Amino acid sequence: MINTYVVRRVIAAVGATQKASYAQEFFKAVTAVNKGRGEKKSVAPRFTKKSHAKLSEYLRNMATPEIEAQLAPLRTAVKEYGDLVRALKASFFLFIIANFLFLREVSLAPKEASFDRLKLEDLLKRRFFYDQSFSIYGGVTGLYDFGPMGCALKANMIHEWRKHFVLEEGMLEVDCTSLTPEPVLRASGHVDRFADWMVKDIKTGECFRADHLIKNAAEKVISDKKADETMKTELRDVLARLEGFDDKDMLEVITKYNFKSPNTGNDLTPPIAFNLMFPSQIGPTGDFKAFLRPETAQGIFVNFKRLLEFNQGRLPFAAAQIGLGFRNEISPRQGLIRVREFTMCEIEHFVDPNNKSHPKFKKVSSYAMMLLSACNQMDGQSAQSISVGEAVEKGIVANETLGYYMARTHMYLVKVGVDPRRLRFRQHLNNEMAHYAQDCWDAEILTSYGWIECVGNADRSCYDLKQHSRATNTKLVAEKKLSEPRTVDIVEALANMTILGKEFKKDAKKVNFLRTLLKTVKYQENISELFKVHVEEITPSVIEPSFGIGRVMYAILEHSFRQREGDEQRTFLALRPLVAPIKCSVLPISANERLNPIIEAVREELSKHDLSYRVDDSAGSIGRRYARTDEIGIPFGVTVDFESEKQPFGSPSECIFQLTEVGGVVSALVNERMDWTMAQQKYPKFEAKSD
Amino acid sequence: MINTYVVRRVIAAVGATQKASYAQEFFKAVTAVNKGRGEKKSVAPRFTKKSHAKLSEYLRNMATPEIEAQLAPLRTAVKEYGDLVRALKASFFLFIIANFLFLREVSLAPKEASFDRLKLEDLLKRRFFYDQSFSIYGGVTGLYDFGPMGCALKANMIHEWRKHFVLEEGMLEVDCTSLTPEPVLRASGHVDRFADWMVKDIKTGECFRADHLIKNAAEKVISDKKADETMKTELRDVLARLEGFDDKDMLEVITKYNFKSPNTGNDLTPPIAFNLMFPSQIGPTGDFKAFLRPETAQGIFVNFKRLLEFNQGRLPFAAAQIGLGFRNEISPRQGLIRVREFTMCEIEHFVDPNNKSHPKFKKVSSYAMMLLSACNQMDGQSAQSISVGEAVEKGIVANETLGYYMARTHMYLVKVGVDPRRLRFRQHLNNEMAHYAQDCWDAEILTSYGWIECVGNADRSCYDLKQHSRATNTKLVAEKKLSEPRTVDIVEALANMTILGKEFKKDAKKVNFLRTLLKTVKYQENISELFKVHVEEITPSVIEPSFGIGRVMYAILEHSFRQREGDEQRTFLALRPLVAPIKCSVLPISANERLNPIIEAVREELSKHDLSYRVDDSAGSIGRRYARTDEIGIPFGVTVDFESEKQPFGSPSECIFQLTEVGGVVSALVNERMDWTMAQQKYPKFEAKSD
Secondary structure, eight states, X not given: OOOHHHHHHHHHTSOHHHHHHHHHHHHHHHHHHHHHTTOOTTSOOOOOHHHHHHHHHHHHHHOOHHHHHHHHHHHHHHHHHHHHHHHHOOHHHHHHHHHHHHHHHHHHSOGGGGOOHHHHHHHHHHTTSEEETTGGGTOOTTOEEEOHHHHHHHHHHHHHHXXXXXXXXXXXEEBOOSEEEHHHHHHTTHHHHOEEEEEEBTTTOOEEEHHHHHHHHHHHHHTOTTSOHHHHHHHHHHHHHGGGOOHHHHHHHHHHTTOOOTTTOOOBOXXXXXXXXXXXEOSSSSOOEEEEOSOSHHHHHHTHHHHHHHTTTOSSEEEEEEEEEEOOOSSOOTGGGSOSEEEEEEEEEEEOTXXXXXXXXXXXXXXXXXXXXXXXXXXXXXXXXXXXXXXXHTTSSOOHHHHHHHHHHHHHHHHHTOOGGGEEEEEOOXXXXXXXXXXXXXXXXXXXXXXXXXXXEEEEETHHHHHHHHHHTOOOOEEEEEEEEEEEEEEEEEEOHXXXXXXXXXXXXXXXXXXXXXXXXXGEEEEEEEEEEXXXXXXXXXXXXXXXXXXXXXXXXXXHEEEEXXXXXXXXXXXXXXXXXXXXXXXXXXXXXXGHHHHHHHHHHHHHTTOOEEEOOSSSOHHHHHHHHHHTTOOEEEEEOGGGGGSOEEOTTSBEEOGGGHHHHHHHHHTTSSOHHHHHHHSOBOOOOOO | OOOHHHHHHHHHTSOHHHHHHHHHHHHHHHHHHHHHTTOOTTSOOOOOHHHHHHHHHHHHHHOOHHHHHXXXXXXXXXXXXHHHHHHHOOHHHHHHHHHHHHHHHXXXXXXXXXXXXXXXHHHHHHTTSEEETTGGGTOOTTOEEEOHHHHHHHHHHHHHHIIIIIITTTOEEEBOOSEXXXXXXXXXXXXXXXXXXXXXXXXXXXXXXXXXXXXHHHHHHHTOTTSOHHHHHHHHHHHHHGGGOOHHHHHHHHHHTTOXXXXXXXXXXXXXXXXXXXXXXXXXXXXOEEEEOSOSHHHHHHTHHHHHHHTTTOSSEEEEEEEEEEOOOSSOOTGGGSOSEEEEEEEEEEEOTTOOOOTTHHHHTTOEEEEEOHHHHXXXXXXXXXXXXXXXXXXXXXXXXXXXXXXXXXXXXXXXXXXGGGEEEEEOOGGGSOTTOSXXXXXXXXXXXXXXXXXXXXXXXXXXHHHHHHHHTOOOOEEEEEEEEEEEEEEEEEEOHHHHHHHHGGGGGOHHHHHHHHTSGGXXXXXXXXXXXXXXXXXXXXXXXXXXXXXXXXXHHHHHEEEETTEEEEEEEOOOTTTOSSOEEEEESSOOGGGHHHHHHHHHHHHHTTOOEEEOOXXXXXXXXXXXXXXXXXXXXXXXXXXXXXXXEEOTTSBEEOGGXXXXXXXXXXXXXXXXXXXXXXXXXXXXXXX
């Protein structure tokens, strides 16, 4: 904690000439920061060392070039004086300048940088958004149950997804089974390759994901002041390359740095591949092996023929699926970010591999997004804002269809409540791509866990269709009409009757026999002939946007979490009305029975418009009851008072409505056909009357 | 096939006096039937023997007392003349009278009795409502994928369910995991008791569900003309009691009647219990056993404490869950009726076991339903129409809450398209009740597979909460406020210091030691004291309506399936607009490009109101294109013609709308805020103009 008192004491110890200039500037900075945070002047910003570290980390992630320009000289000065300190032991200079940097950071950092995850988690648990599954049985890591609030939020997000993608883009939605026979997932490559490297404590058998173990152990060394600097540098390099490591690389690291089992200090086994699919079997015999699907995509691929037919044989078309995915994570942490059972929304857009243009691309081409390309990552540069049109033109994003879906994904995420400043697309590096992907851009959202992949946008090329086609000996192709008939040279094998006649005499004329013979080249006579063809068969490429709904939901909850200014214990969720679990609260001003018929009428009005509501007729003050509704993100409230008996009908700080208007107005506000400013212009403002 | 030619020939062989009267009446009957079926007069009704049998069967199930009264004398006559035939070989009398009965049946049977399942299945497959999963891999029995039409139908049914139950009744919806640890399902009784009896072919190992095998084998014997009549009678009795059979009963039947493996004729093993849950394991060690949940209910029970708290500790309240259930059926048949992975919608209504009244019961008490009580079944009576109020009053339905949910279930089913004439509630007999149920009424829907259980309405009493409470040593109770404080006699155990002092002297004063000692009765001195208590702890009873969405969907599809009069090859679905997968077709009258901007404007109008639509600009005639939209149950169509260019905008047989009205009107029609009669009164009728 840094306060003015400490600073004063330090400055008192500094030589007189420096004092004047530093002290003045420093106090100015303190005052400016405090003012920005709406606090009383006399109290300096209260930050623990940990929360300061978090804030710095946040700015390293998120700073705009302008912010960075302001911080850079201070950072340099801190480094310089740091060296000086070590040389001259002149610690007060370092202290003061480090504090300048800190204060500048606080004044430049947005509110969310001081986000308090524990407070959010407390709210989510207390108001039952979600919580660990089976906790009365001790709980299961990586499994979560959604309570009424989380369930409604999720349902609303999915409803919006269906509107935004399936309805607006005319997609073919399917609903396939989670149980998937083994041969299907063998063809898709999941049986052989959908695995994580795992190490075990050789004594207790406890299992760890090898890359997570290395990451944690390396970070521990790096943050250890006493550790060797050369080793730290090496381990920093390990962390940067970790995503691309195979088992041998990891074993080398574990052996070289002597990493141990974190809880016991025991030795570890070499990394072994652990398949992440949950196994089961279908039917009573026990010999029909199956898995729970790790993604919904395969259900779409195995239905490709039916879907193409449904679309009357035409390309391109998109199929979509909303459903469960299952991944048997080795040791899941991080709440909703890494779970074993989750809802996915996936789109498979089938397109001509030689023409990945998109008919609606023009509609989004000027839409700007933050992109972090593979090149930028290799060069150590940060994400840049660029229009999707320009990104495709410059070849940063490979094609229009991929770019179109990135833009539409971005729009959806912002619509349901992701903060666009904390949203970027990061291109996969070659060594981190899934086995089926040709190119991939992840929509990453910045949360307190760092940048989290929430939507993958992959070009799976024709990998899956070809694999299933091979495994089942089924044609999975579309017919493409050629712009003009193409003349092809078809070589047909005909019987060389001269040779045949010689060798087989009379028998040679029997057709069936001939057919067999013709398989032998010896009896063939190749005749080349020219044909005109109007169509060609192609295996479509697939562009796949794949949404992890739980992750997006968690990001929304973090981004909409607020603490009341001046009363930081009072927390609330500023959810977008579109996704808010409950749209409207109904708060009678008193428990007087005279209000009951009006409350009943309001309920009916809201139900008629399919609006979820919550009547809070408990004893608390209106203010306290509003706070309770804020906590679960209810965006609108209707107050019923005694004025309401005489028809018009108001909410305390805001507007007055006729009873019969309430449902329509709230519905229009929720569905964004009207905003609050419009409502205020249209309806009279409520003013408390003194009777 | 019976046609007038055959009848003429038979009558020609009959004596002259009988000829006149029979012939006249018979031809009258033929003509009447044909007229009713809209066929040309000269052709007699075409029915195969099989479809006639089906029709008779249907009437036996469904006939009203009035219909039955008309058929009874003919049935008696057929029986009488049957006996006569056997006695006198006077086959022509029997033939003619049997034909009278048949014709009367045809004229009295509703259209659905001649339902053709193959035709429906063809439509559902062709237009991809649903189809077998993984069929390019050979398919898996009991697993189905929903295509775009089935998926949208299902989504609409669920959306309506959520409105009808969760929203209107203010239920707490949750969303729990499918993966369920073994101890949870052991406590619920599923590990030990959720099993079917299975027999195996001793040579091939092929597995059969024992009751299904007995049923099929018995039915085969019964329909075998040569089989022994005593045996038939015995087997009819077996069929009637089969639901309550255990393994010994079944072994006895299999042995006694020498039933064999149906495909090979090999011997069968004795029945063994096969647990219907899909096993898996969680995490990498392999020792955390889990199952896929067989019902969503358990997720609600293990969250009871959180839900009660969410409801501020108050009873009654209802929780709901929409999600997957999994049952590893031994050998599933019957399409969507018996599947291994399915969507359930379940409600658990927690209520005071001593007061199962429902606050909204009055709203439904006059609602009438067909009830088939356990008593009625024992007495061989059929279902009777009765108001739910009367049913509860007479004790036929045990309590108001159960009755309320039966009525609300009935309303939902009718709303989404179940034919109310083919819907009844059947009470479970004691021996068929699930292990957790105290009373159960199944909503059964009549389909071509017979009466199918689609919704179970069970009173699970406090079974599940008590089981989980015991297994976890957790209190799963609610506090009930007593109407007036109750005085209870609380016996408190205090140390009898005299005895203690004597035996332990100085040590007796050490408090911790005393606590241990007090567990021994010998050292206790019981002091009875009177306390006033204001609350008591109760374990709530649970009323559970549980919907199998796939079964309801199949019933809806059967009930809405139609064949065009006079063109029986032209089939279509008369789905309720509320659940129809696509709400509106857009049919341009020609491919002329001038119509494109209008089509685009219509699309936007429909999208704005979240209405799914399908533009069919293919080459076919308007009539043919309408037929195509009928087939997938699109309830409304908008025709775009050249008149539309001049603003008003029409559909050929019907009304004219302004372009800007289209979305609003279709939306009002779909959501039943307006019906077609109202629309016709409000908007001018379209009349084709001759230019």
